[in-house]
Amino acid sequence: MNRITRSKIIDQLFKYFGILCTSIGLIMLAALLINVFSDGFGRLSIDFFTALPSRFPEKAGILTAWTGTLWIFGLTILIAIPLGVGAAIYLEEYTRKGFLSNVLEINIANLAGIPSIIYGILGLTIFVRTLRLGESVLSGALILSLLIMPIIVVSTREALRAVPKTIKEASLALGASQWQTIWHQVLPAAFPNILTGIILALSRAIGETAPLIMIGALTYVPFVAKSPLDEFTVLPIQIFNWISRPQAGFAINAAAGIIVLLGIVFVLNGIAVVIRQRARNKIKW
Amino acid sequence: MTQIHSDTSQKEAQSKVKLSARNIFVDYGAEHVLKDVSIDIPEKTVTALIGPSGCGKSTFLRLFNRMNDHLEGFQRKGEILIDGEDIYHDQKHLEELRETVGMVFQKPNPFPKSIYENVAYGLRIRGVKDKKRLDQVVEESLIKAALFDEVKDHLKKNALSLSGGQQQRLCLARSLAVDPSILLMDEPASALDPISTAKIEELVEELKKKHTILIVTHNLQQARRVSDQTAFLYFGELVEYGNTEQVFTQPKEEQTAHYIGGRFG
Ligand SMILES: Nc1ncnc2c1ncn2[C@@H]1O[C@H](COP(=O)(O)OP(=O)(O)OP(=O)(O)O)[C@@H](O)[C@H]1O
Ligand SMILES: [Mg+2]
Numbered sequence: 082m083n084r085i086t087r088s089k090i091i092d093q094l095f096k097y098f099g100i101l102c103t104s105i106g107l108i109m110l111a112a113l114l115i116n117v118f119s120d121g122f123g124r125l126s127i128d129f130f131t132a133l134p135s136r137f138p139e140k141a142g143i144l145t146a147w148t149g150t151l152w153i154f155g156l157t158i159l160i161a162i163p164l165g166v167g168a169a170i171y172l173e174e175y176t177r178k179g180f181l182s183n184v185l186e187i188n189i190a191n192l193a194g195i196p197s198i199i200y201g202i203l204g205l206t207i208f209v210r211t212l213r214l215g216e217s218v219l220s221g222a223l224i225l226s227l228l229i230m231p232i233i234v235v236s237t238r239e240a241l242r243a244v245p246k247t248i249k250e251a252s253l254a255l256g257a258s259q260w261q262t263i264w265h266q267v268l269p270a271a272f273p274n275i276l277t278g279i280i281l282a283l284s285r286a287i288g289e290t291a292p293l294i295m296i297g298a299l300t301y302v303p304f305v306a307k308s309p310l311d312e313f314t315v316l317p318i319q320i321f322n323w324i325s326r327p328q329a330g331f332a333i334n335a336a337a338g339i340i341v342l343l344g345i346v347f348v349l350n351g352i353a354v355v356i357r358q359r360a361r362n363k364i365k366w
Numbered sequence: 367m368t369q370i371h372s373d374t375s376q377k378e379a380q381s382k383v384k385l386s387a388r389n390i391f392v393d394y395g396a397e398h399v400l401k402d403v404s405i406d407i408p409e410k411t412v413t414a415l416i417g418p419s420g421c422g423k424s425t426f427l428r429l430f431n432r433m434n435d436h437l438e439g440f441q442r443k444g445e446i447l448i449d450g451e452d453i454y455h456d457q458k459h460l461e462e463l464r465e466t467v468g469m470v471f472q473k474p475n476p477f478p479k480s481i482y483e484n485v486a487y488g489l490r491i492r493g494v495k496d497k498k499r500l501d502q503v504v505e506e507s508l509i510k511a512a513l514f515d516e517v518k519d520h521l522k523k524n525a526l527s528l529s530g531g532q533q534q535r536l537c538l539a540r541s542l543a544v545d546p547s548i549l550l551m552d553e554p555a556s557a558l559d560p561i562s563t564a565k566i567e568e569l570v571e572e573l574k575k576k577h578t579i580l581i582v583t584h585n586l587q588q589a590r591r592v593s594d595q596t597a598f599l600y601f602g603e604l605v606e607y608g609n610t611e612q613v614f615t616q617p618k619e620e621q622t623a624h625y626i627g628g629r630f631g
Contacts, residue, residue, distance in 0.1 A: 178438060247475035251537070254431060254471075255488040255544060256464035265491065266477060 121336025138330025201295025236278025531562025
């Protein structure tokens, strides 16, 4: 009797502790949102989206920044997803477990922990200078792809590993090749989880500033990028730029920019949740 | 170790040998799992593999469609012959081999797709696109697996919504769709209720008219009911192999008697 009441009390305590933890996170987020919205919401207008950068805060807009973000985002998707998912498939389904695969595994996990500025330096040397891609959208996307690839590889491998072995065996036993099994059974079953990992990785890429600053995206870019080899800037950098200026008007602009960036991330995650839920409803083990 | 031949009754003496194992040794890393197993299995019969857990039944069964090849550390010595040909001789023809040798697993493992797509899968991966042909094969296979009447009105339904027994018959239908002459079954009824089990047993009885069947089972009554020959494996060795009635009523080896006696209580 005594033990039961005690465990009940512990249960209750833990529940309140959990509520406390959750609310700290929520309160911080709410404070941030309220702060940003009260500062920047009034600044949101069509003009704000269609105007080029300017020395005058009231005239300055985020056209170059949000188009740059879309460019970077699109190219990063095109580069990072095939590379990351491909590498994960190879590592998970084709390599024999052994010394080499262990070394690879540890190294990839370590890559995910390297500060992003290092990727910027690497990109500056390889893409901008050696390959002469310039301070371009392409260079930026390549760097961000490198940055998020480890995350995609690790999460995709986890997703592949979660597919029941019995399904793979059933497919192989029917005479399907390794690749057919991966394509028809493993990938569709792992898809929702792979997508989750990709979205998380992309959300990280979209807010990244440091490595892009390394390759000069902080400089004043007065035009919209039209090809992958054009110069560019992105939203987080524009925000960073505005915040570092003394005029109060730019602080308001920065807040409005943050709202836009938040909006993009929010929509992305929303899309991911919907796709994932749909796919999960189809597959129930 | 000497080769143990089936107790040759009149009928078996006439029927041709479909499957043979010749001095098979299997290791997983340092562990010896099968030790010098040799066996001849006549065509269109049911052979039951019995023995205590971990004695190598699944490993032995999976030699015949080379499913062990995918496992870490698997090593084999000796030959596996189907119609007199060594299936391990040529690396390339796995797909053909598995067209000849179908397999049903212990736990029903339908793909998370529709009933139709489950059965059609074997043909689809072989490039069959003709809708009529697919429809026909799906129907025939479901009929052979005694599932058609239960599912004919909702072939588009997800296979995972079927009951365990239905799922297992679906898996059987899926194997039958590529028209194998040999069927391997690894405890196909161990996850099923008695009624579904009885259905599977009936099917085995029916299917042996056209197929050579190898079935692993822990259920000795089941082995006795469905099989023509019984092979008793013990710690990786084939202790006894012969006519099922003989193995169960007059086992030649003491270990067999022990195992069967112990199991029957
Ligand atoms: N993938 C594997 N890697 C290493 N050892 C294995 C592997 N599969 C099986 N073994 C070993 O081989 C031996 C035989 O296993 P197997 O699955 O063939 O036994 P079984 O007779 O089918 O047992 P059960 O009745 O429990 O299914 C066991 O000792 C097991 O530990
Ligand atoms: Mg087994």
